[in-house]
Amino acid sequence: METSGYVAGIDIGTTKICTIIGRYAGAEPLEVLGVGLVPSSGLKSGIVVDRQDAIKCIRQSVEKAQQMANLPIQAAYIGISGDHTRSANVVGRVHTGPDAEVTVGDVEQVKQSAIDSVPLPVDREIVHTIVRDFSIDGTSGVSRPIGMTGNRLEVLLHVVTGMGTVIANVRQCCEAAGVEVQAHVLEPIATARAVLTDAERDLGVLIIDIGGGTTDIGVFVENSICHTAAVPVAGNHISRDIAQVLRVSADDAEALKCRFGAALSDLVPEDDLVHVTKADGFGSDRVPRRLIAEIMQARFTEIFETVKSELARAPIPKAGGVVLSGGGCQAPGTAKLASGVFDDLPVRTSEPRNLTGLAHLVATPVYATGVGLAMTAADEGAGTTAKPPPATTPTDTVCSWARELWQKVLQYKPW
Ligand SMILES: Nc1ncnc2c1ncn2[C@@H]1O[C@H](COP(=O)(O)OP(=O)(O)OP(=O)(O)O)[C@@H](O)[C@H]1O
Ligand SMILES: [Mg+2]
Structure with missing residues (x-):
């Protein structure tokens, strides 16, 4: 987990695609560096309906944000939504042993036991497992159980699932547009990150x-x-x-x-x-x-x-x-x-809050999900490494030499 770096979020909406590039550093507010908003095409309620159109729009949105930020990105957090998503609150339990210290392994095991209780048909996959609460021997409200003593560890998890093929199609479109998907985040969770106090x-x-x-x-x-x-x-x-x-x-x-x-x-x-x-x-x-x-x-x-x-x-x-x-x-x-x-x-x-940099460009509710995705990436220290600048080809060099020469000709004043 990096404590500072660059992050990107892409909100792939029904009407618009919005890429936000930002810089984060510790507990400082996210600095907005680039914003790329383009009308959406090829998507309907979170589902890809025309792959080529979707790829084109994602690429345009990313390029616009990259140009503004003057920073090429390699990966991003992506929003998912649509009525293919489902959520449930489930409980998991493990016996940690007589008066034993709770270990990292116990926490993993208790989460897994909660996840195992979610019915998961083959066409669905898990998008989020969010811990709501731990309890030890019936005492709830434990935020960090590791190292505490007890006999029984329980967890209350909020689990979000989505249709595997819908999520895969969105991921493939992003990858075809040149962006690696670091994580999928359910859109109301991302929006909440940007607008709630x-x-x-x-x-x-x-x-x-x-x-x-x-x-x-x-x-x-x-x-x-x-x-x-x-x-x-x-x-x-x-x-x-x-x-x-x-x-x-x-x-x-x-x-x-x-x-x-x-x-x-x-x-x-x-x-x-x-x-x-x-x-x-x-x-x-x-x-x-x-x-x-x-x-x-x-x-x-x-x-x-x-x-x-x-x-x-x-x-x-x-x-x-x-x-x-x-x-x-x-x-x-x-x-x-x-x-x-x-x-x-x-x-x-509401509108996105607690931002610096080009904050004024995203001060409407339309940008909340994109900003929330970038903020979530920053919270999780998931920096995106900048791509190497595009290689200069011999043709580029000749063109730029010719351009410079032409500029000089235009500027030449014999008197
Ligand atoms: N001033 C306004 N009054 C009413 N509706 C508006 C106004 N401005 C924008 N909208 C509506 O907001 C909607 C677009 O909102 P938004 O950008 O949040 O959607 P999206 O993220 O593309 O879609 P989705 O989240 O469903 O995938 C459009 O239906 C648009 O007509
Ligand atoms: Mg939206």
Whole structure:
């Protein structure tokens, strides 16, 4: 584990691919050095649907970030999401012997016994095993059991699994784009790393990341993650609703949503009208802005209601409230609408925090997952080594010599 170095995170989203390159040093905040955001193609809700398009977009995003950072990267932390992921809390137990000291081997064994209790069909693989708590002889809240004395060691693990083929396809696309995958991180876990405060994690908080294809959920209680899930309804569904009701193109619906939309129709003046071009390209119309907001409010309400019912089995943390992230939460009124659905819990929208360098470039919820991936890599000391600079070929040398000569000719002033 390196205590300083360079890290990279790539958020492979439904609407955009975002690469973040940063420098970390001990407990200092991550310094953002490069950001590469490009529209996504070939991916749908975390799943590769067109390999060539996906590779091209990943490569473009990485190149953009590398150019800005002036630093070529070799490896990165990659986000995964989609409703192929599942999570469970499981318990493992081992007998350490009569009044014996807990060893590294005991900790490995107890974790393995918890993992073994997760049903794992052949098509699924484990993405995360996150320790929530250790207990020794029934006393919970032990954070570092190694070296303590006891007879029975137990662990509570949060285990996340995903479809092996989906994860393999994402990995292969990154590798084909020239980036080695250091680790996969579930996106709500990465997003939480970038936007939550320690106090919120401690009090208990629900994070909701409204992306383009999926709405990701993470529940934190007493500083540890206890539930993760993904709902397959998000921002793109809102745009599609607008397109269908107003009979406009998908691009126009997206623009109308982002420019004139709101998650609460009351926020929009009743008599405001906006000009729309019909999908046939000929007709045009003036429609009430409030109608756009009403369409959005209906779908946002459905998204929050679905998240609430998804959490029926998990405790909804009261004290820390709800934190919204992802591009979808940028519509005015999302926090207020969510608060109504979640029985008046405090709700805030978020952006990545605790950064230096080009922090201003990533100060919106759209960048939270990418920044969180780079931060997770830094936490784990997983520095990426810079690639050697591209070798200069004889042709390059001739070209650069010719370029220099031409510049001199242009600058030559005989008088
Ligand atoms: N001002 C805005 N109002 C409403 N929605 C917005 C606004 N700005 C962006 N969005 C929506 O946010 C969504 C994109 O968010 P984000 O970049 O977090 O998604 P993603 O990471 O690409 O997708 P996913 O996480 O589902 O794979 C799009 O549906 C976009 O229309
Ligand atoms: Mg996303």
